[in-house]
Amino acid sequence: MSDILDRLRRMRAADAPTHGGRVLSYVYDSGLAELDELADAAARLARPLNGLDPTVFPSIAAMERDVIGFSRRMLHGGRSVVGTVTSGGTESCLLAVKTARDLWRRSRAGAPEIARPRLLAPATVHAAFIKAAQLFDLEFDAVPCSPDGVVRASDLVERLDDDVALVVVSAPSYPTGMLDPIAEVAAAASARGIACHVDSCFGGFVLPRWPGLPAWDFRVAGVTSISADLHKFGYAPKGVSVLLQRGRRRHRAQFFATTGWAGYPVVNPTLLGSRSASPLAAAWAITQHLGDDGYRRLTGSIHRVALAVTVAVDGIPGLRVIGDPIGPAIALGADAGVPASERVDPHRLADALVAHGWKIQPQPGLVQKDGVRIAHSAHLTLTPVLEPQVGEFTRALAEAADEVRGRPAANPRMLLAALRLLGYGEGGRVPGPAAAWRLLRLAGAGSVSADQPMAMLMALIERAPRPVAEALLTELLARMSEP
């Protein structure tokens, strides 16, 4: 048996490091080793359970009660706020949309028919809402933002109408770390009887202790639901988030229950049936251990890291922090205010940083429906474990910036020409699996590894027709795990 685990260890050696703060996305290291041990032990205790039925395994209901209660206090929800533990941010977002759509449909009984409800959100909202709109058949109405990812409240408010089932705002948005104008949007939505979801999957366990913020959570009367991920800044291992709903009626609308089949009665508060209780148990143990004070201390650490990184980037010619982020996400972009020869392209920077032992996350630019482009950037998720090494990190940033300063952004002109020649993108034509794979190999993107340069692939993703880029990415990922 030990050789099996040895093989897994060897496979794991190819992974980017999950601890130590060197990867500034996907992983959320508190820097407290005891949290990992506690989470492992709690997860192991709960491993054999089936979260499908808390009447048989009441420990699951007890843990969920505690986790919902803890999250509700953090987010200033009163007794009318109830909720559910889900498997992650995407599931929380999907459920928020499904619930709002169902309640919207119910509220319109007898009203003039509207074929398809709308999901209204700033263009910077997380992609989980595009997925939700696709799955639950809503029209995704993305409201254009400034190049720095700032949305004007009035632009959202003026698009509120009877066909809007849900408006979503973020606290903060992932791409540039902005706090959306939540109070203004929620008030306008509430006045029209429209539900308003705050997606704080990313910031839900940090922003409550972040200094100087306006009210953005359940203190805002028009906010009807909030998502917050325990497997991000709750510091739990992956597979756990909460969706809080204002009011039992809204919460119950989220459930699926049926007696219409021959087996056991099925009641599911989430999308899954059988589910692991281990992520819940790990999150429960961590929230019990950290308590309010623990989260406050960890947030203080992130706040200091954010300040230090922002000040350091201000001192790096040609590079800038995009916009005015609050919280643990910042995006780095090229400083358009200096000549091209002095600019630092963020994707070249991300590639160069790998050799210095750090990984930041390239984000392609987004051309919105009004033609305004949200700048391409590099995302940094700032975690507490960075605090003792922030000087080392910012020195690496400065050195990597020196290496790439003046180099223009990657330009995939050959591949774009090939796509055009083959007619992809015209009339919705997309490459099938074989053609997509050939194109990817031609572009040198046929194999991906943790250390591979990404600038060219990101440029291609941005500039290829969207359905074509999506087909290429699908192929890339599907091939990785094909036997």
Ligand SMILES: Cc1ncc(COP(=O)(O)O)c(C=O)c1O
């Ligand atoms: C704001 C926001 N919403 C939703 C999600 C989706 O969360 P998950 O990846 O856990 O499904 C993320 C993930 O980064 C996020 O940042």
